[in-house]
Amino acid sequence: MSSTKLNTREKILKTTWALLEANPDKPVRMSDIAKAAGISRQALYLHFPARSDLLVATARYLDEVNQVDRRLAASRKAATGIGRLDAFIEAWGNYIPEIYGMAKAFWAQQSSDEAVATAWNDRMQAVRHGCAAAIKALKEDGALTPEHPPKQATDILWMMLSVRNWEQLTVECGWSQKRYITTMKKLARQTLVN
């Protein structure tokens, strides 16, 4: 069988993610992975030159499992107006909570290698891109009014707290972050039932 190597590689990736998922708090050692996959530690290095390569490959492997390409495509070619929002929720709704779990597990791996961080940033960026595209599309549909409407103070607080995590999304949506927060503060004062 010439596909033995491919099978082993697949098995390694599967096992790696299984271990990461099972221990989202502790770094998983190469020897642990080898043992769980039923192969020698050296065979691991035969397939992946370094631990960081294995981690990056596992991240890519998860893209397939989670059909990220399909989601990206789906959220791009969605209908208009309310249909767009439905499509967006359908495409990303269950993936967004999951990707946080994955990020946590990879974070715990403590790889100092930049490739691992980059690979993961790319994945988070894909989600942000998807969200930004959806918002933009809704805006173009006229489903959103261009000005910020009055908001409740809770909303403003939520946004102040979340804007840091999603600063890239803010930029992609064409909102200046600083100005955004300032506006939020101002609106908070205006809209409070004082």
Place this chain on the structure above:
Amino acid sequence: MSSTKLNTREKILKTTWALLEANPDKPVRMSDIAKAAGISRQALYLHFPARSDLLVATARYLDEVNQVDRRLAASRKAATGIGRLDAFIEAWGNYIPEIYGMAKAFWAQQSSDEAVATAWNDRMQAVRHGCAAAIKALKEDGALTPEHPPKQATDILWMMLSVRNWEQLTVECGWSQKRYITTMKKLARQTLVN
């Protein structure tokens, strides 16, 4: 001088944070810290039995620097209504962005020790507590209407994305997370200018 040891300890903590801040992407080694502080590596272990202890101590040290206690107190005993929001913004406004930078630097240290993770979780929790208290207080003041008002789709998307990060806050504010998202989706459909 009997305060030599205290001075050295202070110097170590200061140096450690300086190095963390300077390299928020790379783990800082004990030898690096010792060198920067102008002492031997062993002196470090004399003050802090392990690297994780030093990291935890540095986190606590930052609490003092950032006057977290004062902020917590200030956001608790604030005025009512609009004054509360002002007090909240004054107390936490500049700290919240900063704490993300700190978290990043500590995250990069790749300490597998649970104490470090716990220490940092506690700090993030303190911020969440502060926010939750402010929101609750505003609610009690009657500054917020009890029902969710109509929202723009952007708001809902923001919240859907941020709710994961701040699930604890959701709980503390007495909101069920699942129900929150469901409500958000429903409101999104209702309020879209379709």
Place this chain on the structure above:
DNA sequence: GTGTCAACTTTACACCGTGTCAAGCAAAGG
């Protein structure tokens, strides 16, 4: 002065996880 104690120094080393090197082995396929 002498002695003592505390803070720190230097040197050396054990441990652990990553990554490497070398030699061997079993099975598929010409």
Place this chain on the structure above:
DNA sequence: CCTTTGCTTGACACGGTGTAAAGTTGACAC
């Protein structure tokens, strides 16, 4: 039968953490 492929075992170098032991310096007590 012989070669190639995909693995095996065993040994080891390296770097960073943490430990152990003996030596040095300076402040203060008597």
